[in-house]
Amino acid sequence: MEDDQYTSDSGSELSEYWIDTFLGIKGHEYFCDIDIEYITDKFNLTGLNEQVERISQVIDYIIDETDVSQLTDELREIYDSNARVLYGLVHARFILTPRGLQRMMEKYKKADFGYCARVHCQLQHLLPVGLSDICGVCSVKLYCPRCEDLYNPKSSRHAMIDGAFFGTSFPAMFFQQYPHLQPSHPTERYVPKMFGFKIHEYAKLARWQEQQRRSLQKRLADRGLETINTANGYVYPEDDDDEGDEEMEEQS
């Protein structure tokens, strides 16, 4: 194998392996390291030849089996961009396997995907998710398992990454594999106030939403599902002082 020097987007120094260079690019922090055995197993690439041209050469390029000194700059660029797409698409499949899930779980624990900005989520770690499994449709989003909602990445570098490189199924698969990692959900929520009083319209909607939550909890209880003090259950505010719905109550 040649230890060739070439420049990547990050304007990097000496490259070792293509994958290491790829993972080292700023903005690529969401990706995990795919096992070489996984990338080279043709079975795992089924159907990808429709999305990436000359797939076997691109694989060789990814695993550093290509003699890059024989390539023109133009050709190398084409290989490089195809390699990025292929790596991404294989990545979406790899992270649904036990080994891939394990890698992503380690990254999740280190908060490599960032934190939920919602105040009541208390810095819950996020997971990447795609809104489409097809390349070029939508950039990557972040899923918060605490509020079960979708957020935009904070950095524009991450906002440019294709969501298909993570796929639509990843977070659901992640919690199927690691149900004990599901956070509990705070029932406490924000209601806008004016001069100490909850604003009527918002308080009304919040009450109706709370009613929806209670009836879900009842349905779950009827099926024998635990919803308190358990993974994926609810947490109540410590003191219920503020729980009152009295938006007309006097300011204390």
Add this chain to the structure above:
Amino acid sequence: MSDVSSELETWISNYCSLYGHDYFVEVSQEFIEDDFNLTGLSSIVPFYREALDMILDFEPETSIAVSDMALVQHSAELLFGLIHQRFILTKMGLQMMASKFEQKVFGVCPRYLCDGMHLLPVGTQDVPGLETVRLFCPCCADIYLPNSSRYLNIDGAFFGTTFPGMFMDKYPEVVNQAKLRGKQQFQLKLFGFKVNESSQVGPRMKWLRQVPKNEQERRDYEECAYAIKND
């Protein structure tokens, strides 16, 4: 000598231009000079007189001991913040905040389905020293942490709990704009299928972003005007 030449930078304009202080608007001199607007603040802020003189760029009546200088500076910041909380509820203050809101100075909602809705600063407390500033989204009616650490030491009380409500009251078009953003909800899928609620890993937070959609739900919603209807 109450008038500082306009070429000179005032304490207020300097304070508002500091790193991380871009959420603040420059409170008008007239507002501060009206004693009525300062009611109650003298009992909360130490070195009140000196702090007020500092904010207004007046020479202190008695010179401040060097050892007290840092304390007076701190008091001036506290006093300015508390005046700011009141000022942004006035017509002029609201207008100044509205122009910052339009320019996205407070950022946009990180929630994907809020589609870049502009945010408003808010305090969860009106008493200073308890919590830093949060951001309110008129679309999801939720509050978020600022996305930059530069706002991590800005006191939420300097914006107060009432500001977003007052803002929406004065600018109902903002609320309409927020409503237009639709009330779609996200649901996790596994190979194209929604995860069932009765599963151990089923959805538990749908209610948080839910709005009444059908007749029955709208009726229940109307019944929630003053209390939760129990079934």
